[in-house]
Amino acid sequence: MITTVTANPAIDRTIIVEDLKIGYVNRVIRSRVDAGGKGINVAKNLKNFGDDVIALGFIGPNAKYIIDCLEDEGIKTDFVKIKNETRTNIKISDISRMEVTDLNEYGPYVSEEEIELLKKSIFKYAKESKVLVLSGSLPQGVPKTFYKDIIREVKSGDLKIILDADKEALLYGIEEKPYMIKPNVQELEDVVGKKLESLEEVIEEGKKLKDSGIEIVAISMGGRGSVVITKEGIYRVMPVKVEVKGTVGAGDAFVAGFAHGIYKGLPIEETIKIAAALSTSVVMKEGTRAGTLEEVNILKDKIGIERIER
Numbered sequence: 001m002i003t004t005v006t007a008n009p010a011i012d013r014t015i016i017v018e019d020l021k022i023g024y025v026n027r028v029i030r031s032r033v034d035a036g037g038k039g040i041n042v043a044k045n046l047k048n049f050g051d052d053v054i055a056l057g058f059i060g061p062n063a064k065y066i067i068d069c070l071e072d073e074g075i076k077t078d079f080v081k082i083k084n085e086t087r088t089n090i091k092i093s094d095i096s097r098m099e100v101t102d103l104n105e106y107g108p109y110v111s112e113e114e115i116e117l118l119k120k121s122i123f124k125y126a127k128e129s130k131v132l133v134l135s136g137s138l139p140q141g142v143p144k145t146f147y148k149d150i151i152r153e154v155k156s157g158d159l160k161i162i163l164d165a166d167k168e169a170l171l172y173g174i175e176e177k178p179y180m181i182k183p184n185v186q187e188l189e190d191v192v193g194k195k196l197e198s199l200e201e202v203i204e205e206g207k208k209l210k211d212s213g214i215e216i217v218a219i220s221m222g223g224r225g226s227v228v229i230t231k232e233g234i235y236r237v238m239p240v241k242v243e244v245k246g247t248v249g250a251g252d253a254f255v256a257g258f259a260h261g262i263y264k265g266l267p268i269e270e271t272i273k274i275a276a277a278l279s280t281s282v283v284m285k286e287g288t289r290a291g292t293l294e295e296v297n298i299l300k301d302k303i304g305i306e307r308i309e310r
């Protein structure tokens with residue numbers, strides 16, 4: 001089984017506009033609502049691959065919609081019901097500039113008792129899982145060491161832990177050496193505390209993290225693809241040129257591709273191709289939607305992948 005944890009789910013509201021003018025009245029062409037939040041998006045992609053996945057996290061009284069969406073897709077869920085409301089994240093998609101602006105709320109305040117309930121639940125499901133995905137920001141009240149504490153508690157040879165977080169949550173989490181991390185360049189810059197101007201610098205810093213004991217360091221670079229640093233080698237992955245309709249959820253799809261490959265024990269190059277293809281299929285869609293196996297099968301062979309170093 002694969003367990004995904006979303007401490008800070010979101011009702012993602014995507015608003016499609018043409019030529020957004022800040023400070024003026026803008027007309028909305030159309031809008032849509034999706035169940036969002038990083039681990040939730042990972043779970044949606046994994047379900048489309050037919051994997052056995054359960055989604056955990058905190059859920060507020062206003063967000064039954066998220067559970068319904070997941071259950072409609074056949075995804076198992078076991079969320080801790082909290083007192084305060086789940087956030088709504090606004091995504092403004094400007095189709096003339098092909099640009100998405102994210103307005104992400106901090107999320108609700110979560111109490112100590114609620115945090116303990118989620119921890120207990122993660123510890124329980126981790127015992128039955130091969131892969132554990134810890135993803136996204138932490139809502140208010142949750143200590144920045146949340147992921148670190150979980151990794152320390154559940155880490156074992158049989159459980160592969162993927163951490164996709166930012167800022168302090170990532171910094172602390174890294175100390176416990178998860179199996180894989182997936183920072184984007186900005187997140188990597190925050191970890192190393194300096195600007196990374198060239199691909200060489202990005203690789204250099206990624207290598208240091210790998211050498212510190214993290215098996216897979218996958219650095220995503222948006223429309224420039226990614227670099228994946230593993231013990232098998234360093235891979236430069238080029239994106240497919242497609243019509244981009246929305247980039248929200250691309251990083252989560254990329255993580256899901258790795259979770260799938262690791263779960264199935266696939267070779268690293270095949271895993272990378274699936275991850276890149278899955279994220280490509282997501283940028284071809286409006287809103288926060290998952291990719292499908294059919295889409296990945298079409299896109300996979302178009303992914304350019306080159307081993308640049310052993």
Ligand SMILES: Nc1ncnc2c1ncn2[C@@H]1O[C@H](COP(=O)(O)OP(=O)(O)O)[C@@H](O)[C@H]1O
Nearest residue numbers: 184220221222223225226239250251254276279
């Ligand atoms: N504009 C784009 N064109 C093609 N592929 C993209 C584009 N943006 C993202 N992707 C794909 O999605 C992956 C993850 O995107 P990225 O934006 O780096 O993630 P995050 O959302 O975590 O910052 C990229 O490595 C790439 O494969």
Ligand SMILES: O=P(O)(O)OC[C@H]1O[C@](O)(COP(=O)(O)O)[C@@H](O)[C@@H]1O
Nearest residue numbers: 036037038089136137249250251252
């Ligand atoms: O937890 P965070 O970092 O605020 O991010 C949450 C947002 O990111 C998403 O999970 C999308 O993430 P990616 O674009 O990085 O894949 C949205 O569904 C959600 O609104």
